Amino acid sequence: MMKMGVHTLATIAILALASSLTYASDPSPLQDFCVATNDPALFVNGMFCSDPMLATADDFFFHGLNIPRSTANSLGSNVTLLDVTKIAGLNTLGVSLARIDFAPYGLNPPHTHPRATEILVVVEGIIYVGFVSSNSNPTNRLFTKLLYPGDVFVFPQGLIHFQFNVANTTGVTFSGLGSQNPGLIVIANNVFGSTPPISPDVLTKAFKLDKNVIEFLQKEFYTAT
Incomplete structure (x- = not known):
């Protein structure tokens, strides 16, 4: 298994987030920031802003993404998503970040993100990835690639895609997503x-x-x- 330091992981995460800005699809902010706050009495397309004078550095911070997550489940994968519910300062900024841990031959099954394009970078493992186009031209075309550490792949917004670690060692990837709340539809789970x-x-x-x-x-x- 490839050894990585905290600084290496941090650099990869920053690059993934920076790249995802290109594909951000959420509404553009009209102020420097809008730290999210919960109000159960009202609903908005997004989240309410807290008083900017009360914002702190911790509103824009998350610790521990370098720590491997358990993959002891039937799929052999674990997704750690840092969206606006995990980092309140992401509100209105149009990005989020995910770490995916894979057991040997672990699978992140076919799914979609209805509100986000995803750009993925492989850190460990050999990851077979793919997405399927919609039923417009070209009809239901499958795009696949075998990715090695350092390789990057893009999944267009809303299209069904998957990641599968074909190595007999553990795998780790990081993804930047073009939404503070990309959404998740796991095809088999939602249908059946x-x-x-x-x-x-x-x-x-x-x-x-x-x-x-x-x-x-x-x-x-x-x-x-």
């Missing part, structure tokens, strides 16, 4: 694990599978709330 469940008749016809298979998948992905 919705609450309440989508009618098996709908999924049977959509996926051209036997109804028993659909019902089995719904049981596998269902999570009680």
